Amino acid sequence: MAPISGHPNDMAGPVRKIRRRRPAWPYPGLLPDLLKRPRVQPAAAPPRRETGHPFELDCLHGVLPSEILAEAVRCAGLLGVGADQVLIRRGIITETEYVVRLAQRCELAVEGFRDIARTDCPLTDAQLRYAAQHRMLPLERPDGLYHVQAPLGLAARRIAALCARQARPRIRLATRAAFDRYLMRHEALAHDAAEGLALQLPEMSCAPIHRDGGGRIRRYLLHLPGLTGAFVLAPVFIIQFCGAVLAIWFLLFNSLRFAGSLAGNKRPQPLDRLSDEHLPxxxxxxxxxxxxxxxxxxxxxxxxxxxxxxxxxxxxxxxxxxxxxxxxxxxxxxxxxxxxxxxxxxxxxxxxxxxxxxxxxxxxxxxxxxxxxxxxxxxxxxxxxxxxxxxxxxxxxxxxxxxxxxxxxxxxxxxxxxxxxxxxxxxxxxxxxxxxxxxxxxxxxxxxxxxxxxxxxxxxxxxxxxxxxxxxxxxxxxxxxxxxxxxxxxxxxRAGAWLRQRSRWMKGWMQTWIVHMRSPLRLIRQSGLAGFFTLNLLVGGNVLTALAYPMLIGACLLEIGLTAAGSTAIEMFADPFAGLHLATIAAGCLSTVVVCLIGLTRRRLLHHAWVLLLTPLYWACLSVAAWRALIQLFRDPYRWEKTEHGLARHSRLAAHSAGRKLKSNKGRENAAFAQAPAVRNNA
Known part of the structure; x- marks a missing residue:
C-alpha cells in the first residue's frame, strides 16, 4: 500500500487531484535500474524482446538436454520472460536448484537470511514494500553493501550477463521463498497490513485508532436531550414521522434495485484474443x-x-x-x-x-x-x-x-x-x-x-x-x-452458518456506512451527490430495511387488529401512514421477486423460483441477522465469524461436468460401434 501525499481533511476537491506517483524503486543506484522488471500493460504495443545470448541458461548446459534448453529459449521469446522462468514454472527444475547453479556459475553467494537482522537492511520501514514487490534488498554486511536478488522475470539473464562482463559484482542470490519469509518476519510489513490504511487515511478506516471518534460521539450526545424532549412533547408525531422516513427509504432502496435490474444486459463485442506475449x-x-x-x-x-x-x-x-x-x-x-x-x-x-x-x-x-x-x-x-x-x-x-x-x-x-x-x-x-x-x-x-x-x-x-x-x-x-x-x-x-455469515455482512455494511458518512460534505465533494445517495440507498438502505422490517410488519398488524376490533384505546397507533407501510412491504416483496426472477431467467435456473414464495420469511431471517450484527457492532465490532466451506452435498457444476463427460464417452462408444461392421467387412 503506497503512501499517498495529502490527507482527506486537506482536500478541497476530488481526491484524484492529489495523486502522486512514487518511483518504482526508492533506493538509488545503477544496479536497481539494471535489474528492475519492466511492466507491461495489456493494451500497449508488443514488448521489446530481449535479444542476444540467453546467459541465464549457461549454468544448465550439461545438466538438461540441449533440446529442452532450446525449447525454453523459444518459449521465453514468445512470452517475454527469462528462459529460467519457463523451466521453473513448468516444473523441469526447481527454483532452489536453479539459484544454486546460477550462483555457482556466476561465483556469487546464495543468501539464506539465517543471521540477517533488521538493522542489516538500510531501507526504511516504508521502503520494505518496494523490496517485496521487486524481490530486491540491500544488506549491510561486515565486508560492505550487497544487493540480494530473487531472480524473477528477466533478472537472471541480466545478472548472468553482468557477471560475464564484470568480476563478481556485489550481488547475492536468493530463492523467492527465502526472500519472502525474511520480509514477512519484519514487524513493519505486519503493522502496515493491519494499520496501514488507518494511519494513512484515518477518515476512511474503521480502525479503533481513529483520532476524532471521541469528539464526534460527544457532539452526537449533545443532540440527545433535544431528541428526547421532542419525543416527550410529540410522541405520536415522532413515531409517525420516523415510520414515514423508514417507509420512503425502503421504497427508494427497492426502486434503485428495480431500476438497475431493468437497465439492460448489454454484452460487449468480443475483442481479439491477446497472445501470450502481450499478457501482463x-x-x-x-x-x-x-x-x-x-x-x-x-x-x-x-x-x-x-x-x-x-x-x-x-x-x-x-x-x-x-x-x-x-x-x-x-x-x-x-x-x-x-x-x-x-x-x-x-x-x-x-x-x-x-x-x-x-x-x-x-x-x-x-x-x-x-x-x-x-x-x-x-x-x-x-x-x-x-x-x-x-x-x-x-x-x-x-x-x-x-x-x-x-x-x-x-x-x-x-x-x-x-x-x-x-x-x-x-x-x-x-x-x-x-x-x-x-x-x-x-x-x-x-x-x-x-x-x-x-x-x-x-x-x-x-x-x-x-x-x-x-x-x-x-x-x-x-x-x-x-x-x-x-x-x-x-x-x-444450515441456519447457524448462514446467520453467522449474514451477520458479518450486515456488520460490515454498518461499518462502511459509518466510515464514509463521517463527513457527508467531504463525501459529496469526492464522489458527487450520486455517490452520496448510492451509499445511503444501497449500503444504508440494505441495513436499515432489514432492521425496520419487523417494525413495519408490527405496525401494520397492530393497525389491522385495532381497526378490526373497532378499538380507539391506543390512539397513538391510529397511524395515517399505515397504508404507506403496507404499500412499502408489498413493493419490497414484489421488487425482490421480480429482480430475482430476472436473474434466475438469465442464469437459466428458473426451476428454483419456487423458493421466492418464502421471501417474507427470508426477510425475517435477514432482520434477525441485522439486529444481531448491530449488537455485535457495539460489543465486538472487529470479530470475523468464519464461514466453513467444503460441506456441500450437491454440486450443479460437478453434475454438469459429469454429464458432459458421460455424453462424450457415449459419443465415442457409438462412433466405435458404428465403425465396427466396416472393420469386420474389411477384414
Missing part, C-alpha cells in the same frame, strides 16, 4: 483459514485458468497458526507458480488484513481475489483483461458474477441462489452501466495493482471489506464495472 503478469490472491477441505479443489480450479504459468503468480495467504490448512497443503504437490505466505499474527484476524499482507508481494500488473470455495471460469482472467482494455484508466476494478453451486442442499441455499442471481446477473449488471459506485462482492474482484496500492488496499478492520473498497475507489475518482464471467461458490446450507 497476473497475481491471484486467496486468503485461507481452516480450509483443509477446500484447498485441493481450489488449486485444481486455479490450475484450469487459461493463462500461461510463467505469467500467473498465485499467493495462498495462511494464518501462522492454521495447522489444518498447512497440513492439507503439505499433502499436495503444489505447482511452481503457487507460493505460500504465512500472515503474521498482528492486528485483527480478518481476510482484508491477510490480503494486505500479500499485496506488497504481488508481482502482477493486475490482482484477482478469490475465496477458498471458488470455481472461476477458466477464461476469467482474460475476460477481466478485456474489460480493462475496453475502458480507460478510471476503471480500477472488474467484478465477475457469483453463482451458488449447491442450490439443492437446503431452502436457504436455494434462496441464496435466487438472491445471487438477482444481485449479480440482474441488478449489478445493469447498475454498473450507471457509472455509480459499485458495492463489490467479496470474491472474483480484479484490480489494477497500482491503483489498489494507491487507495490504501483493504481496511483490515472492516469485516465486509469489499463494499468499503468499492466506495473508497469512487472517492478517489475510480470506477468498478461488471463483466461477463462466472465464479461458482458454495452457500451455507
Amino acid at each position: 503478469i497476473y497475481t491471484v490472491m486467496v486468503a485461507l483459514y481452516r480450509e483443509g477441505r477446500s484447498v485441493a479443489h481450489l488449486l485444481h480450479a486455479l490450475a484450469e485458468l487459461d493463462y500461461p504459468r510463467e505469467k500467473l503468480d498465485i499467493k495462498l495467504l495462511l494464518e501462522a497458526d492454521d495447522r489444518e490448512t498447512q497440513a492439507a497443503i503439505a499433502r499436495l504437490d503444489l505447482p511452481p507458480n503457487v507460493e505460500i505466505l504465512l500472515v503474521p499474527p498482528f492486528g485483527p484476524r480478518t481476510k482484508p488484513k491477510a490480503l494486505n499482507a500479500g499485496l506488497p508481494f504481488a508481482r502482477g500488473d493486475f490482482v484477482a481475489v478469490f475465496d477458498a470455495e471458488d470455481r472461476p471460469d477458466p477464461s476469467q482472467l482474460r475476460a477481466a483483461l478485456d474489460t480493462f482494455r475496453r475502458h480507460g484508466g478510471d476503471v480500477a476494478c472488474a467484478q465477475a458474477s457469483l453463482c451458488i453451486d449447491n442450490s439443492a442442499d437446503s431452502w436457504l441455499a436455494c434462496m441464496f441462489t435466487a438472491e445471487y442471481a438477482g444481485q449479480f446477473d440482474a441488478f449489478l449488471r445493469g447498475f454498473s452501466q450507471f457509472g455509480l459506485p459499485l458495492p463489490l462482492g467479496g470474491s472474483s474482484n480484479h484490480f489494477r495493482t497500482a491503483t489498489l496500492r494507491e487507495v490504501g488496499g483493504w481496511d483490515a478492520y472492516n469485516v465486509t471489506e469489499d463494499a468499503d473498497l468499492g466506495f473508497r475507489l469512487a472517492r478517489f475518482g475510480y470506477r468498478a464495472v461488471m463483466f461477463s464471467s462466472t465464479t461458482y461458490e458454495e452457500a451455507p446450507a
Whole structure:
C-alpha cells in the first residue's frame, strides 16, 4: 500500500487531484535500474524482446538436454520472460536448484537470511514494500553493501550477463521463498497490513485508532436531550414521522434495485484474443483459514485458468497458526507458480488484513481475489483483461458474477441462489452501466495493482471489506464495472452458518456506512451527490430495511387488529401512514421477486423460483441477522465469524461436468460401434 501525499481533511476537491506517483524503486543506484522488471500493460504495443545470448541458461548446459534448453529459449521469446522462468514454472527444475547453479556459475553467494537482522537492511520501514514487490534488498554486511536478488522475470539473464562482463559484482542470490519469509518476519510489513490504511487515511478506516471518534460521539450526545424532549412533547408525531422516513427509504432502496435490474444486459463485442506475449503478469490472491477441505479443489480450479504459468503468480495467504490448512497443503504437490505466505499474527484476524499482507508481494500488473470455495471460469482472467482494455484508466476494478453451486442442499441455499442471481446477473449488471459506485462482492474482484496500492488496499478492520473498497475507489475518482464471467461458490446450507455469515455482512455494511458518512460534505465533494445517495440507498438502505422490517410488519398488524376490533384505546397507533407501510412491504416483496426472477431467467435456473414464495420469511431471517450484527457492532465490532466451506452435498457444476463427460464417452462408444461392421467387412 503506497503512501499517498495529502490527507482527506486537506482536500478541497476530488481526491484524484492529489495523486502522486512514487518511483518504482526508492533506493538509488545503477544496479536497481539494471535489474528492475519492466511492466507491461495489456493494451500497449508488443514488448521489446530481449535479444542476444540467453546467459541465464549457461549454468544448465550439461545438466538438461540441449533440446529442452532450446525449447525454453523459444518459449521465453514468445512470452517475454527469462528462459529460467519457463523451466521453473513448468516444473523441469526447481527454483532452489536453479539459484544454486546460477550462483555457482556466476561465483556469487546464495543468501539464506539465517543471521540477517533488521538493522542489516538500510531501507526504511516504508521502503520494505518496494523490496517485496521487486524481490530486491540491500544488506549491510561486515565486508560492505550487497544487493540480494530473487531472480524473477528477466533478472537472471541480466545478472548472468553482468557477471560475464564484470568480476563478481556485489550481488547475492536468493530463492523467492527465502526472500519472502525474511520480509514477512519484519514487524513493519505486519503493522502496515493491519494499520496501514488507518494511519494513512484515518477518515476512511474503521480502525479503533481513529483520532476524532471521541469528539464526534460527544457532539452526537449533545443532540440527545433535544431528541428526547421532542419525543416527550410529540410522541405520536415522532413515531409517525420516523415510520414515514423508514417507509420512503425502503421504497427508494427497492426502486434503485428495480431500476438497475431493468437497465439492460448489454454484452460487449468480443475483442481479439491477446497472445501470450502481450499478457501482463497476473497475481491471484486467496486468503485461507481452516480450509483443509477446500484447498485441493481450489488449486485444481486455479490450475484450469487459461493463462500461461510463467505469467500467473498465485499467493495462498495462511494464518501462522492454521495447522489444518498447512497440513492439507503439505499433502499436495503444489505447482511452481503457487507460493505460500504465512500472515503474521498482528492486528485483527480478518481476510482484508491477510490480503494486505500479500499485496506488497504481488508481482502482477493486475490482482484477482478469490475465496477458498471458488470455481472461476477458466477464461476469467482474460475476460477481466478485456474489460480493462475496453475502458480507460478510471476503471480500477472488474467484478465477475457469483453463482451458488449447491442450490439443492437446503431452502436457504436455494434462496441464496435466487438472491445471487438477482444481485449479480440482474441488478449489478445493469447498475454498473450507471457509472455509480459499485458495492463489490467479496470474491472474483480484479484490480489494477497500482491503483489498489494507491487507495490504501483493504481496511483490515472492516469485516465486509469489499463494499468499503468499492466506495473508497469512487472517492478517489475510480470506477468498478461488471463483466461477463462466472465464479461458482458454495452457500451455507444450515441456519447457524448462514446467520453467522449474514451477520458479518450486515456488520460490515454498518461499518462502511459509518466510515464514509463521517463527513457527508467531504463525501459529496469526492464522489458527487450520486455517490452520496448510492451509499445511503444501497449500503444504508440494505441495513436499515432489514432492521425496520419487523417494525413495519408490527405496525401494520397492530393497525389491522385495532381497526378490526373497532378499538380507539391506543390512539397513538391510529397511524395515517399505515397504508404507506403496507404499500412499502408489498413493493419490497414484489421488487425482490421480480429482480430475482430476472436473474434466475438469465442464469437459466428458473426451476428454483419456487423458493421466492418464502421471501417474507427470508426477510425475517435477514432482520434477525441485522439486529444481531448491530449488537455485535457495539460489543465486538472487529470479530470475523468464519464461514466453513467444503460441506456441500450437491454440486450443479460437478453434475454438469459429469454429464458432459458421460455424453462424450457415449459419443465415442457409438462412433466405435458404428465403425465396427466396416472393420469386420474389411477384414
